[in-house]
Amino acid sequence: MSRSITLEIPEQKSEEVKENNKATDIVLDIKDLSVYYGENQAVKHASFPVYKNQVTALIGPSGCGKSTFLRTINRMNDLIPIAHNKGEIVYENAVNLLSDEVDIIALRKEIGMVFQKPNPFPKSVYNNIAHALRFYGITKKKELNRIVEESLKKAVLWDEVKDRLHESALALSGGQQQRLCIARTLAMEPNLLLLDEPASALDPVSNAKIEELILHLKEDYSIVIVTHNMQQASRISDKTAFFLNGNVVEYDDTKNIFTNPSKKETEDYISGRFG
Numbered sequence: 001m002s003r004s005i006t007l008e009i010p011e012q013k014s015e016e017v018k019e020n021n022k023a024t025d026i027v028l029d030i031k032d033l034s035v036y037y038g039e040n041q042a043v044k045h046a047s048f049p050v051y052k053n054q055v056t057a058l059i060g061p062s063g064c065g066k067s068t069f070l071r072t073i074n075r076m077n078d079l080i081p082i083a084h085n086k087g088e089i090v091y092e093n094a095v096n097l098l099s100d101e102v103d104i105i106a107l108r109k110e111i112g113m114v115f116q117k118p119n120p121f122p123k124s125v126y127n128n129i130a131h132a133l134r135f136y137g138i139t140k141k142k143e144l145n146r147i148v149e150e151s152l153k154k155a156v157l158w159d160e161v162k163d164r165l166h167e168s169a170l171a172l173s174g175g176q177q178q179r180l181c182i183a184r185t186l187a188m189e190p191n192l193l194l195l196d197e198p199a200s201a202l203d204p205v206s207n208a209k210i211e212e213l214i215l216h217l218k219e220d221y222s223i224v225i226v227t228h229n230m231q232q233a234s235r236i237s238d239k240t241a242f243f244l245n246g247n248v249v250e251y252d253d254t255k256n257i258f259t260n261p262s263k264k265e266t267e268d269y270i271s272g273r274f275g
């Protein structure tokens with residue numbers, strides 16, 4: 001059962017210490033994480049850091065555990081009765097996200113997730129964003145208007161929808177719906193964004209817009225993205241983790257993974273020899 005403690009993070013050390021200590025640049029430290037569905041082990045002893053203000057890409061063939069890994073971070077897998085896990089996901093050097101004591105609602109506010117298929121609510125564009133804000137107690141119209149506008153601007157959607165705020169979100173194009181889902185997540189002022197193939201269901205133009213948006217967002221957020229698109233991973237990410245059969249075969253700077261991988265399996269995968 002989750003007790004209602006929030007993800008309060010202790011004060012950071014002085015800027016000087018911060019600069020000299022790489023550990024303070026880590027937003028998530030994954031330590032020996034294993035995830036199971038019943039007897040099936042979908043993630044096997046994963047250990048790697050996720051750095052602040054960077055994009056970390058998770059790549060690998062279908063069924064190798066990427067989505068499971070992502071869903072475990074914001075505890076979406078709690079909803080699957082046969083799922084269980086071992087190991088730790090240490091957030092901001094302070095909280096193990098897998099601990100029973102973590103307040104799941106606070107966690108999901110701080111760590112937002114966007115899925116492969118755009119999933120706007122069957123509500124107006126405005127209310128897609130305002131709905132969750134009201135849930136968190138923001139009810140003043142002026143404040144709601146400000147956050148809705150800011151979030152849509154951050155998601156580079158404002159200009160396209162500012163005259164359609166009270167139309168149904170379902171009338172937007174797929175690419176616009178996905179940027180609305182990103183805006184909805186940003187309205188919660190998250191710290192970390194988890195993106196599960198956010199552009200794969202979209203046309204090339206919308207895909208390019210999402211990529212551009214991700215590059216822009218990493219100035220303010222840390223991002224973990226699952227992608228099947230090798231070019232996309234190499235264009236937008238700083239770090240890449242290559243998953244195979246639940247194992248993290250290789251984790252490195254994206255540049256190294258794509259130009260000089262140290263494992264043969266990685267080389268075979270990125271050169272299209274399997275997957």
Ligand SMILES: Nc1ncnc2c1ncn2[C@@H]1O[C@H](COP(=O)(O)OP(=O)(O)OP(=O)(O)O)[C@@H](O)[C@H]1O
Pocket residue numbers: 037040042060061062063064065066067068069080
């Ligand atoms: N809800 C679930 N219940 C039982 N097993 C599951 C569930 N979700 C995933 N699995 C299993 O866990 C393993 C990893 O699946 P996962 O979806 O994490 O892989 P993936 O790398 O994200 O695949 P894809 O790229 O196709 O989305 C697979 O064997 C899959 O069948």
